[in-house]
Amino acid sequence: MVNAxxxxxxxxxxxxxxxxxxxxxxxxxxxxxxxxxxLPFVAFLLxxxxxxxxxxxxxEIAVAALAINLVWASALLYLNATEGVLTDFTFEIAxxxxxxxxxxxxVLDGLSILMLFLVNFVGLLVFIYxxxxxxxxxxxxxxxxxxxxxxxxxxxxxxxxxxxxLIIGWEGVGLASYFLIGFYWEDLANVKAGxxxxxxxxxxxxxxxxxxxxxxxxLGTWDFGAIDLAAFEGNTELAAVASVGGLLLFxxxxxKSAQFPFHIWLPDAMAGPTPVSALMxxxxxxxxxxxxxxxxxxxYEYMASDVRTTMIVIGTITLFGVGLLxxxxxxxxxxxxxxxxxxxxxxxxxxxxxxxxxxxFHLFTHAAFKAxxxxxxxxxxxxxxxxxxxxxxxxxxxxxxxxxxxxxxSLALAGIIPFAGFWSKDEILATLSHEGYTTVLWIAIAxxxxxxxxxxxxxxxxxxxxxxxxxxxxxxPRIMTVPLVLLAxxxxxxxxxxIPGVSLGNLNNFTVWLGNRVVAMGDHHAEAINWGLxxxxxxxxxxxxxxxxxxxxxxxxxxxxRDSFEIPVLFPLLRKKYYxxxxxLGIVALFMGPLAKFANWTNTFVFDSVPNAIGGSAKxxxxxxxxxxxxxxxxGVFNGVSAATDGAGSAVxxxxxxxxxxxAAAFVAGALILVVLFVFVI
Amino acid sequence: xxxxxxxxxxxxxxAMGVYGxxxxxxxxxxxxxxxxxxxAVNINLVAFESYLVTPEAIGQVFAIxxxxxxxxxxxxxxxxxxxxxxxxxxxxxxxxxxxxW
Amino acid sequence: MTFAxxxxxxxxxxxxxxxxxxxxxxxxxxxxxNVVHAALYLVGALAGTAGxxxxxxxxxxxWVLVLVYIGAxxxxxxxxxxxxxxxxxxxxxxxxxxxxxxxxxxxGVFLMMAWATIDAFGTALVVSTGSPTxxxxxxxxxxxxxxxxxxxxxxxxxxxxxxxxxxxxxDLTPAEEExxxxx
Numbered sequence: 032m033v034n035a036x037x038x039x040x041x042x043x044x045x046x047x048x049x050x051x052x053x054x055x056x057x058x059x060x061x062x063x064x065x066x067x068x069x070l071p072f073v074a075f076l077l078x079x080x081x082x083x084x085x086x087x088x089x090x091e092i093a094v095a096a097l098a099i100n101l102v103w104a105s106a107l108l109y110l111n112a113t114e115g116v117l118t119d120f121t122f123e124i125a126x127x128x129x130x131x132x133x134x135x136x137x138v139l140d141g142l143s144i145l146m147l148f149l150v151n152f153v154g155l156l157v158f159i160y161x162x163x164x165x166x167x168x169x170x171x172x173x174x175x176x177x178x179x180x181x182x183x184x185x186x187x188x189x190x191x192x193x194x195x196x197l198i199i200g201w202e203g204v205g206l207a208s209y210f211l212i213g214f215y216w217e218d219l220a221n222v223k224a225g226x227x228x229x230x231x232x233x234x235x236x237x238x239x240x241x242x243x244x245x246x247x248x249x250l251g252t253w254d255f256g257a258i259d260l261a262a263f264e265g266n267t268e269l270a271a272v273a274s275v276g277g278l279l280l281f282x283x284x285x286x287k288s289a290q291f292p293f294h295i296w297l298p299d300a301m302a303g304p305t306p307v308s309a310l311m312x313x314x315x316x317x318x319x320x321x322x323x324x325x326x327x328x329x330x331y332e333y334m335a336s337d338v339r340t341t342m343i344v345i346g347t348i349t350l351f352g353v354g355l356l357x358x359x360x361x362x363x364x365x366x367x368x369x370x371x372x373x374x375x376x377x378x379x380x381x382x383x384x385x386x387x388x389x390x391x392f393h394l395f396t397h398a399a400f401k402a403x404x405x406x407x408x409x410x411x412x413x414x415x416x417x418x419x420x421x422x423x424x425x426x427x428x429x430x431x432x433x434x435x436x437x438x439x440x441s442l443a444l445a446g447i448i449p450f451a452g453f454w455s456k457d458e459i460l461a462t463l464s465h466e467g468y469t470t471v472l473w474i475a476i477a478x479x480x481x482x483x484x485x486x487x488x489x490x491x492x493x494x495x496x497x498x499x500x501x502x503x504x505x506x507x508p509r510i511m512t513v514p515l516v517l518l519a520x521x522x523x524x525x526x527x528x529x530i531p532g533v534s535l536g537n538l539n540n541f542t543v544w545l546g547n548r549v550v551a552m553g554d555h556h557a558e559a560i561n562w563g564l565x566x567x568x569x570x571x572x573x574x575x576x577x578x579x580x581x582x583x584x585x586x587x588x589x590x591x592x593r594d595s596f597e598i599p600v601l602f603p604l605l606r607k608k609y610y611x612x613x614x615x616l617g618i619v620a621l622f623m624g625p626l627a628k629f630a631n632w633t634n635t636f637v638f639d640s641v642p643n644a645i646g647g648s649a650k651x652x653x654x655x656x657x658x659x660x661x662x663x664x665x666x667g668v669f670n671g672v673s674a675a676t677d678g679a680g681s682a683v684x685x686x687x688x689x690x691x692x693x694x695a696a697a698f699v700a701g702a703l704i705l706v707v708l709f710v711f712v713i
Numbered sequence: 714x715x716x717x718x719x720x721x722x723x724x725x726x727x728a729m730g731v732y733g734x735x736x737x738x739x740x741x742x743x744x745x746x747x748x749x750x751x752x753a754v755n756i757n758l759v760a761f762e763s764y765l766v767t768p769e770a771i772g773q774v775f776a777i778x779x780x781x782x783x784x785x786x787x788x789x790x791x792x793x794x795x796x797x798x799x800x801x802x803x804x805x806x807x808x809x810x811x812x813x814w
Numbered sequence: 815m816t817f818a819x820x821x822x823x824x825x826x827x828x829x830x831x832x833x834x835x836x837x838x839x840x841x842x843x844x845x846x847x848n849v850v851h852a853a854l855y856l857v858g859a860l861a862g863t864a865g866x867x868x869x870x871x872x873x874x875x876x877w878v879l880v881l882v883y884i885g886a887x888x889x890x891x892x893x894x895x896x897x898x899x900x901x902x903x904x905x906x907x908x909x910x911x912x913x914x915x916x917x918x919x920x921x922g923v924f925l926m927m928a929w930a931t932i933d934a935f936g937t938a939l940v941v942s943t944g945s946p947t948x949x950x951x952x953x954x955x956x957x958x959x960x961x962x963x964x965x966x967x968x969x970x971x972x973x974x975x976x977x978x979x980x981x982x983x984x985d986l987t988p989a990e991e992e993x994x995x996x997x
Contacts, residue, residue, distance in 0.1 A: 641976060692743075699735070718826075721931065724927035727924070732844050745891060746843070755863065759867055760870065769951075776872075781967050788975070795981075
């Protein structure tokens with residue numbers, strides 16, 4: 032059944048903003064879009080059943096599922112670009128009474144189609160890469176099964192028509208993340224990383240679930256279309272809970288999208304295999320929080336505006352503070368992890384400032400080049416057999432494809448024209464400037480400097496200089512390098528999708544694609560690019576690269592010497608990650624001791640006392656029954672009877688074998704005979 | 714949907730539970746088979762509710778009671794299994810043939 | 815209603831898929847050679863049963879089943895398997911040797927029940943679900959007509975709780991008895 036809301040799509044654009052709504056139904060692909068949500072789970076079951084016997088341990092099934100999904104996602108993307116798609120499908124699974132129902136299904140609008148495409152596109156390339164990367168490893172069938180499970184849960188999340196299904200998908204990706212981070216569970220550190228990720232996320236989920244309950248009960252429904260419309264129209268019931276609910280939902284998003292101070296789980300999550308880091312912890316799962324904020328954008332725009340201040344502050348702290356942590360990391364994946372958290376801070380800041388398109392465009396481009404960077408890192412790690420940059424150096428000579436694709440990814444991340452990152456970062460800066468957040472703007476520009484600096488450091492340490500390890504690393508097989516190239520292309524070209532003032536003819540542009548939802552979001556989309564701001568941003572990035580060149584380009588005896596630049600107080604503080612991990616552990620330890628003692632006391636004196644009392648009284652009763660009733664009264668009678676029964680008994684007691692199952696069999700047989708007798712004969 | 718398709722399905726699952734009860738050696742698996750039988754009973758109850766459509770959803774309420782009592786029974790059952798295991802160091806029902814001649 | 819009519823309704827395709835899954839899972843519960851697999855197949859059987867309940871529009875019972883049975887009872891079973899140190903790999907000695915008589919008895923039970931129900935109900939139809947049974951209705955029923963059984967069941971749970979603790983308590987060694995008495 033198509034939700035009635037989607038016939039009432041509203042254009043919520045302000046003066047000078049550009050927004051359109053086209054409520055097409057997506058044709059055949061729109062009607063059967065559910066297949067995208069089901070296929071990964073089918074793949075999960077098939078891989079578990081047949082994976083072990085297959086040549087690539089089930090990887091083929093996973094790749095096939097996503098490839099089929101990509102066909103649908105691409106078709107829907109094209110349809111949304113040309114004629115607009117705005118439709119949904121839901122079915123009820125629980126009726127609570129008084130009109131509240133729980134539904135599952137999917138929604139197809141600009142935002143969800145873009146996310147569906149992103150998950151499937153990047154996911155397919157990472158899966159293909161993983162075929163090569165995980166080859167010969169242990170438990171590869173379980174790897175692809177859990178990975179497919181993740182893909183399915185993520186698709187359920189982004190296509191969710193209401194908060195309940197979103198939460199289902201949210202928990203699903205958390206579960207898959209736990210499995211995959213702790214994939215190499217033989218090493219205790221990996222298990223701990225998985226636990227940490229799960230628990231930090233679970234802590235933030237308290238906010239998510241409470242927020243969802245508040246909003247749902249206040250409004251009487253969890254449907255996103257209804258929430259959007261209610262927010263736009265100023266519904267009083269929703270307005271009463273909007274601020275608190277919005278804040279709680281934001282806390283939930285903070286956990287999944289690793290905003291400060293919930294960012295602690297992401298660097299540890301690098302314990303998982305690199306394809307997992309590339310897909311989950313760079314491109315898709317961590318973007319779920321940003322997606323939620325974008326989904327509920329009308330709520331934050333029209334009702335819970337005070338929450339946006341909190342969002343911007345946290346986004347800015349994340350963007351800059353966590354970005355700094357990448358400067359001192361030795362593990363190349365940790366550099367990329369901190370970079371991811373920092374870029375997520377950019378996205379959150381953009382959304383909080385009112386830049387709906389800016390934040391999501393950055394999500395889109397970031398997914399491509401960050402996944403690319405992770406896969407390149409994985410390629411190098413695979414060749415060098417170590418994660419640490421202190422074991423690398425001079426890789427450029429041995430792995431040219433990896434090197435060039437890494438360069439493209441880094442330049443995109445640093446925001447150098449004409450790569451995709453330049454356009455998306457510039458859009459964020461333009462939004463901040465347009466909405467008047469000057470301090471944040473300067474911090475964001477400083478953040479661009481830091482980004483370029485740590486990427487330059489990583490590049491020069493890894494790919495330049497001379498390789499000091501033993502043997503010679505060799506380029507990765509084609510199955511791994513082809514996805515690298517295929518991801519490099521969007522890293523270069525995605526920028527075209529949203530150049531201010533430029534529309535791609537029949538295909539419109541990214542802003543129009545995104546704006547197609549129930550409350551269509553108008554957006555500040557300048558008629559032409561703000562060159563002043565763009566140049567400032569690029570200059571900051573180039574300065575960062577220059578500083579990196581000066582400090583890290585030279586060669587030296589050991590890698591550690593190359594990495595010897597140090598700022599006295601700052602760098603040790605960064606190495607300790609601002610002591611936040613220790614703080615978190617300390618808080619937990621503080622509570623555990625007293626809590627355990629209290630539980631023990633309760634158990635000993637409260638819980639046990641009842642059985643003790645009951646046991647005591649039972650004992651007394653038993654004593655009476657035994658002493659008086661039994662010994663004196665009953666025994667006298669039975670002593671006489673027993674002699675007679677003794678003889679009869681010794682013959683019959685052979686039936687008592689003591690085996691319960693034989694008794695049960697006799698019981699069933701007897702019951703069967705009796706029933707047949709009574710029902711059919713008598 | 715025909716009423717009998719659910720009743721026969723329930724009967725089949727009940728029969729499988731009976732088989733499991735009589736054949737398995739591990740006590741925990743016997744309890745598992747009992748759970749299967751209770752599930753079959755639940756299917757029957759809910760199917761009858763859909764057939765009769767009482768105004769108070771009697772069949773479904775009964776099914777909820779069955780689920781609750783089954784949960785209580787599993788709790789006690791496993792506590793007993795625990796004690797047996799502590800005393801006899803074995804969860805094999807063939808080793809429990811003490812109550813015999 | 816002929817077989818052709820029956821097979822043409824999409825609801826019955828769902829029934830066939832889910833019912834088949836329940837049957838396979840139930841069969842594997844009683845024949846699996848690995849204890850943990852048997853418990854997990856029970857999860858499959860219960861999930862399939864929840865699906866059947868959804869087909870019958872008994873949504874609340876379905877979700878209660880998932881929550882209580884799968885969420886608590888199966889977890890309890892897994893604990894029980896772990897505590898009784900059941901061999902978690904393949905275990906050949908899991909079934910008794912004589913399986914013929916139980917199989918005959920089980921088959922007999924099935925045939926008796928199937929024959930009885932076919933004889934009694936023939937092709938009677940389940941009422942097509944007009945509106946699903948809402949949670950509100952069940953709540954009113956539980957606290958209305960069935961309030962006494964409801965309270966009694968809560969006593970049963972209390973008894974199970976106390977009984978479980980009492981039965982499974984570790985007997986104190988003489989040294990610990992003294993220590994407890996001195997406190």
